[in-house]
Amino acid sequence: MIDKTVLYVDDSPTMRRIIQNALNRIGITNTVEAENGKDALEKLAGIDPGMIITDWNMPEMNGEEFVRTVRENEQYKKVPILMVTTRGMKDDVMTAIKLGVNGYVVKPFTVDVLKAKISDIIS
């Protein structure tokens, strides 16, 4: 589905494991995980990212700050970003769109939804 590395960012170990499991079932095995935005920025430096999946509510650096930082970076500003979060208010989605997020999934998600959103983004 995606040749390059998929970076997924979530502070919850449970969610990281579920996302990892879901990605494997979709056929994405080249993955790197990060605990928060700050950690993700450090991990980005060592990979060639094909897509970023990120949570919103995280300590250290939240998803909003992380996406803004990524979009301001010349090297990563075109990397597709999917936000997977518990925040399901319309205002939140609008904020994410303005930030430059390419897709948005509200937790809890199903693998089918995740797969569909990833397909949408990379196509």
Added chain:
Amino acid sequence: MPELFKTPFEKSSEGDEFGNMVSTISQIREFFKMGDEITPFLTELFAFLKDLMPLMTEVNQSLHLSTDKLPAASTSISKATTTTEAATFQVMDKLEDITGKLTRLMDKQGDQEMDLIQSIQDDIMETMDTLQFQDIAAQQLEHANRILEAIFNRFSSLFESLDRVRMTSKFGQAILEALREENAGENFEKHSADFHEVTKDIIRNDNVSQDDIDQLFNS
């Protein structure tokens, strides 16, 4: 005007002083008239404050007790997240283990059984996905935790302000003294005990291990 037709008070500065005096008396009379009207209101106000004092004292005590409990409540919430996270991981380990066993079983079965095993594996994966509730619940708890911390901080600063008033103002000290006298007969210790009973930690304390409990039973 001829001198003859002037009143005696208009003739000299003494007259001016008398006029001022009459004016002042008139003002005083007005003041007392207003006082007569205001006295019943003040009496009512004092009676109301007197009734309010025991209530305020109890509210104050309750707030202190509640505030003291907030850090413990916050810690309990954090522990709940850690506990559910660990339990969720155990469930995931088991589910992955079962999936692995089913995969090995697939190699030894015919097509009919393969479909059944595949169906079981899909069910297991769906079960795994539903464990997202742990993260969602954790975030809701985290939100509740932030609210508790905010309330705790607000009350702490409120109590600091009250203490400052008591220390620095004679008025504050006088009120406090009045409250003490007024509520000398109140059984606040009973209220306090009731509150502790209702809010005491009923969840198993992690400091005591199962071995410790067994030892206690055997001793």
